[in-house]
Amino acid sequence: MRAVGLTRYLPIDDPESLVDLELADPVPVGRDLLVRVKAISVNPVDTKVRRPRPEVEAAPKILGWDAAGVVEATGRQVTMFRPGDEVWYAGDITRHGCNSELQLVDERLVALKPRSLDFARAAAMPLTSLTVWEALFARMGIDPDGADRGSTLLLIGGAGGVGSIGIQVAKHAGLTVIATASREETRAWCRGLGADHVIDHAKPLREGIDDLGLSHVEFILNASDTSRYWDACCDLIAPQGTICGIVSTTGPVDIQPLMAKSARFVWELMFTRARFQTPDMIEQHRILARVAALVDAGSLQTTATEVLRPINAANLRTAHARLEEGRMIGKLALEGW
Numbered sequence: 001m002r003a004v005g006l007t008r009y010l011p012i013d014d015p016e017s018l019v020d021l022e023l024a025d026p027v028p029v030g031r032d033l034l035v036r037v038k039a040i041s042v043n044p045v046d047t048k049v050r051r052p053r054p055e056v057e058a059a060p061k062i063l064g065w066d067a068a069g070v071v072e073a074t075g076r077q078v079t080m081f082r083p084g085d086e087v088w089y090a091g092d093i094t095r096h097g098c099n100s101e102l103q104l105v106d107e108r109l110v111a112l113k114p115r116s117l118d119f120a121r122a123a124a125m126p127l128t129s130l131t132v133w134e135a136l137f138a139r140m141g142i143d144p145d146g147a148d149r150g151s152t153l154l155l156i157g158g159a160g161g162v163g164s165i166g167i168q169v170a171k172h173a174g175l176t177v178i179a180t181a182s183r184e185e186t187r188a189w190c191r192g193l194g195a196d197h198v199i200d201h202a203k204p205l206r207e208g209i210d211d212l213g214l215s216h217v218e219f220i221l222n223a224s225d226t227s228r229y230w231d232a233c234c235d236l237i238a239p240q241g242t243i244c245g246i247v248s249t250t251g252p253v254d255i256q257p258l259m260a261k262s263a264r265f266v267w268e269l270m271f272t273r274a275r276f277q278t279p280d281m282i283e284q285h286r287i288l289a290r291v292a293a294l295v296d297a298g299s300l301q302t303t304a305t306e307v308l309r310p311i312n313a314a315n316l317r318t319a320h321a322r323l324e325e326g327r328m329i330g331k332l333a334l335e336g337w
């Protein structure tokens with residue numbers, strides 16, 4: 001099979017940072033599906049795993065954790081899928097990623113893709129949808145069916161991959177959404193996705209919240225730098241509110257300011273269930289199935305804004321370079337081999 005991978009961790013402008021490879025076809029056993037990958041998307045996790053360092057891999061490492069494709073074969077214990085099924089998934093960070101023509105993935109992490117989206121537009125969504133769904137509903141305890149209607153969510157980083165689906169999912173749950181964006185095009189994108197208000201993260205967030213006539217917000221999903229916005233989040237969170245972080249801190253943070261408000265800070269890491277094989281890892285199958293149904297019902301729209309063809313090392317280097325600029329609007333997908 002064709003694949004794109006690395007053995008050395010190099011800056012993305014080095015042609016050896018991601019290279020075209022020919023590898024043996026993998027064979028599914030147990031609960032694994034063998035998926036023929038039709039389209040993929042890129043995420044900051046790819047560039048973080050690829051960050052330049054002296055380490056050298058003995059065998060090629062395959063990145064990529066956002067895919068849509070067709071089930072080619074199944075392991076003996078697979079019960080939920082058959083060859084020919086069109087599926088989408090993010091997968092497992094401890095295994096080879098989806099930057100290959102064929103990929104093994106545990107069926108509990110997979111669902112049928114939305115019928116109304118082609119492969120590229122579908123591949124843009126699984127990782128960020130799982131992140132947002134788990135963050136809002138599993139970690140922060142918001143009710144997906146509207147019992148928290150009217151509560152306010154501040155979403156830091158509204159126009160990126162996470163923010164773009166986060167705005168939509170939060171609106172679907174009935175929340176009032178304040179997204180942050182620093183440019184005219186990212187502000188317009190957030191409003192187009194349904195954000196009730198957009199404030200500028202290039203200015204102190206407190207100013208933007210004051211300008212809206214608010215003192216606090218009940219929920220904060222920080223899809224940007226946890227350390228950078230820590231003090232602002234502690235200030236802006238309402239008494240008994242909840243803050244969710246999805247990005248590693250750059251150093252220790254002081255949790256004391258949260259005590260007077262009995263406020264909570266929670267982490268979301270989309271790979272936890274797969275990495276630790278938690279007993280509830282099939283939840284990712286259920287979440288992706290529910291998101292697919294919402295897409296097919298017209299309640300959620302794809303976040304894909306651009307598609308590169310074909311999937312090869314040159315186009316993946318372009319995609320990683322774009323991500324590293326930190327100015328993505330929605331998601332960049334790649335399609336075809």
Ligand SMILES: NC(=O)c1ccc[n+]([C@@H]2O[C@H](COP(=O)([O-])OP(=O)(O)OC[C@H]3O[C@@H](n4cnc5c(N)ncnc54)[C@H](OP(=O)(O)O)[C@@H]3O)[C@@H](O)[C@H]2O)c1
Nearest residue numbers: 044157159160161162181182183186224246268269270328
């Ligand atoms: N824990 C998890 O499971 C998980 C899952 C997914 C992602 N993540 C992490 O979450 C982060 C965001 O992911 P993503 O896919 O949304 O990234 P992304 O698509 O690359 O985000 C790009 C967006 O970031 C915004 N941005 C740039 N500087 C900012 C700042 N100082 N403050 C707020 N926003 C800023 C930009 O908006 P403007 O152009 O308007 O400034 C741009 O639209 C990454 O660090 C990623 O690794 C974690």
